[in-house]
Amino acid sequence: MAITLNIHRTVADKKWVQEYKVELKKGMTILEALNEIKAMQDPTLSFTASCRSSICGACAVRVNGNAELACEVLVEDLVKRYKSETLTVEPLGNFKVLRDLIVDWDPKFDRMKKIKPSLHPKKEFSPEKGCKQSIADFKKYDEYAGCILCGACVSECNKSTVDEKDFLDPFTFVKAAKLVLDSRSRDPKEHLQAVIDAGLWKCMKCQECTANCPKGLKPAEAIEKLHEATFKLGLTSSVGANHAKALYDDIYNTGRLDESKLSIQSEGLVAAALRAPFAMRLMKTGKLDPFEKVPVNPEINKIRDILKNAKEAE
Amino acid sequence: MMKYALFPGCVLEGAAKEAYMATKKVAVALGIELVEIPNWTCCGASHAQGVDELALIAINARNMAIAEGMGLPIMTVCNTCTLELRQAKAKLDSDKNLKAKVNEILAKSGYEYKGTSEITHLLWVLASNPNVFEGKITKPLKGVKVAGYYGCHLLRPPKVMNYEDGKNPESLEKIISILGATPVEFDFKLKCCGFHAFFTAERDVMTVTGEAVDSAAKAGADMMVTPCPLCQMQLDMYQPEGRAAVKSKVEIPVLHLPQLIGLAMGMSKEDMGINRHISAVEKIK
Numbered sequence: 001m002a003i004t005l006n007i008h009r010t011v012a013d014k015k016w017v018q019e020y021k022v023e024l025k026k027g028m029t030i031l032e033a034l035n036e037i038k039a040m041q042d043p044t045l046s047f048t049a050s051c052r053s054s055i056c057g058a059c060a061v062r063v064n065g066n067a068e069l070a071c072e073v074l075v076e077d078l079v080k081r082y083k084s085e086t087l088t089v090e091p092l093g094n095f096k097v098l099r100d101l102i103v104d105w106d107p108k109f110d111r112m113k114k115i116k117p118s119l120h121p122k123k124e125f126s127p128e129k130g131c132k133q134s135i136a137d138f139k140k141y142d143e144y145a146g147c148i149l150c151g152a153c154v155s156e157c158n159k160s161t162v163d164e165k166d167f168l169d170p171f172t173f174v175k176a177a178k179l180v181l182d183s184r185s186r187d188p189k190e191h192l193q194a195v196i197d198a199g200l201w202k203c204m205k206c207q208e209c210t211a212n213c214p215k216g217l218k219p220a221e222a223i224e225k226l227h228e229a230t231f232k233l234g235l236t237s238s239v240g241a242n243h244a245k246a247l248y249d250d251i252y253n254t255g256r257l258d259e260s261k262l263s264i265q266s267e268g269l270v271a272a273a274l275r276a277p278f279a280m281r282l283m284k285t286g287k288l289d290p291f292e293k294v295p296v297n298p299e300i301n302k303i304r305d306i307l308k309n310a311k312e313a314e
Numbered sequence: 315m316m317k318y319a320l321f322p323g324c325v326l327e328g329a330a331k332e333a334y335m336a337t338k339k340v341a342v343a344l345g346i347e348l349v350e351i352p353n354w355t356c357c358g359a360s361h362a363q364g365v366d367e368l369a370l371i372a373i374n375a376r377n378m379a380i381a382e383g384m385g386l387p388i389m390t391v392c393n394t395c396t397l398e399l400r401q402a403k404a405k406l407d408s409d410k411n412l413k414a415k416v417n418e419i420l421a422k423s424g425y426e427y428k429g430t431s432e433i434t435h436l437l438w439v440l441a442s443n444p445n446v447f448e449g450k451i452t453k454p455l456k457g458v459k460v461a462g463y464y465g466c467h468l469l470r471p472p473k474v475m476n477y478e479d480g481k482n483p484e485s486l487e488k489i490i491s492i493l494g495a496t497p498v499e500f501d502f503k504l505k506c507c508g509f510h511a512f513f514t515a516e517r518d519v520m521t522v523t524g525e526a527v528d529s530a531a532k533a534g535a536d537m538m539v540t541p542c543p544l545c546q547m548q549l550d551m552y553q554p555e556g557r558a559a560v561k562s563k564v565e566i567p568v569l570h571l572p573q574l575i576g577l578a579m580g581m582s583k584e585d586m587g588i589n590r591h592i593s594a595v596e597k598i599k
């Protein structure tokens with residue numbers, strides 16, 4: 001079976017989509033297809049790859065709108081998934097394109113510097129005594145050490161697509177979670193404050209990053225862990241933290257969220273007042289009823305105990 | 315007869331009351347029995363989790379424990395509720411220590427989480443049981459072009475939300491076709507409505523909201539339908555701001571999934587509470 005790859009090409013200022021046909025072989029990866037095109041059909045096609053075993057992170061591209069590791073993903077699986085013998089291959093999204101499928105990492109690394117991405121060990125550690133931690137402490141961040149910096153997680157990130165300037169790349173949040181959760185770190189608060197300042201609470205929770213990570217890391221969950229850390233380390237003065245706390249408190253107070261109060265709890269009274277015209281629109285059709293009281297759950301004491309006992313269990 | 319423990323979720327008791335109305339009426343008409351889980355609480359809505367994850371796993375373990383006591387699988391009608399419940403379940407079922415820890419917390423309040431109730435969503439139930447529609451579509455939506463908008467949390471993360479391939483799902487189109495309407499492909503079908511970042515990234519949120527609506531309108535859709543009440547609220551209530559953000563001209567109605575089903579079963583626009591919506595209500599006949 002011959003498959004068609006429509007490859008998005010960029011050379012200097014020129015952009016176009018070029019069609020290539022490749023004979024599908026069993027077990028053929030996207031990278032093998034690209035290599036074959038380059039060797040047999042078009043030596044000008046440019047892409048990057050190195051390890052061919054999902055380790056170096058150099059080969060990520062976007063196929064039919066979703067980021068993939070070219071050296072890992074099988075063409076036959078994609079043909080099955082999209083029920084089509086024609087696939088579209090593009091460079092990763094939310095990157096500057098250098099040429100064809102090659103993207104520029106330099107701006108990403110510059111952005112990463114905002115979180116001061118290196119671990120400073122606690123004072124008690126020394127070359128003589130070493131830098132030990134318990135297995136339980138190691139497990140808190142171990143998973144995040146598996147990031148291969150392939151960039152797949154940011155390709156479809158909905159927040160980054162709209163505006164990345166006041167946000168970080170999902171892989172940078174992963175790195176930050178590692179720095180904040182590592183018990184050997186001397187300055188988790190400093191890292192965390194830097195992450196808050198760089199847009200921690202602006203994540204849209206779309207889960208695209210987690211869905212696309214070829215190493216099974218969960219950047220969206222790393223962001224949640226960082227949210228949690230803001231409460232544990234007492235760095236919570238922000239609209240995002242207020243909103244999360246307002247929901248938590250609603251569960252504590254009644255068991256259910258109270259829509260009529262949410263805006264005030266999250267944003268403060270003045271900002272909430274600015275939403276009044278919007279609230280009027282909702283009241284007109286009956287969507288919002290400011291006088292409606294959320295009933296208190298009959299089992300509220302048990303619910304409160306669960307919240308309290310969970311907090312103590314940590 | 316199919317029977318489920320219903321987890322309605324907060325917004326179905328509040329701003330999306332019409333979705334609850336429509337769900338109940340449509341379920342009865344399709345012969346699906348729904349029993350509301352007594353004394354359920356908010357699932358955390360993906361926000362309270364950011365305050366204390368363990369506490370919210372325990373809170374959802376309580377929700378599930380009550381349904382287990384009813385001996386029924388759980389059905390939800392909100393993407394985020396489905397995700398939060400399934401996420402808690404996945405974590406509890408794959409980690410013995412966590413399960414023991416959570417059960418210790420629950421025991422003090424008199425509950426036990428066993429892990430015996432599966433968690434599903436209305437869309438999944440219907441897509442797996444298309445036979446429930448047999449002979450019931452009395453007013454097929456002939457010629458109506460419908461853009462099915464899935465919403466993130468019914469598709470991702472794929473390990474937890476694994477009913478179908480989240481990168482090329484088909485369940486919603488399948489239901490739209492059963493109802494006699496024509497599913498419309500559009501670029502924003504699997505993208506994010508922005509709801510969860512409303513308070514923190516408002517400008518960006520209005521942009522994605524506007525883009526979703528605009529993308530459906532440009533593809534020729536007469537209306538949008540979504541299995542998620544949060545997406546519905548975002549795309550309907552904030553459509554004026556969203557459209558302004560992307561300079562889109564066409565206003566388009568956004569229905570909850572059970573409302574679209576009800577219309578195809580001959581129920582009225584009023585029965586389905588569509589007059590409670592904000593955008594282009596008059597375009598629904």
Ligand code: SF4
Pocket residue numbers: 153156157158159160170203204205206207208209210219220223
């Ligand atoms: S969950 Fe947040 S970080 Fe991840 S892709 Fe979505 S917006 Fe980006």
Ligand code: SF4
Pocket residue numbers: 057146147148149150151152153154170171174212213214215216217219
């Ligand atoms: S988090 Fe996953 S997807 Fe993102 S760069 Fe690291 S390995 Fe790649």
Ligand code: FES
Pocket residue numbers: 049050051052053054055056057058059060069070071072
């Ligand atoms: S070539 Fe190294 S990860 Fe694909």
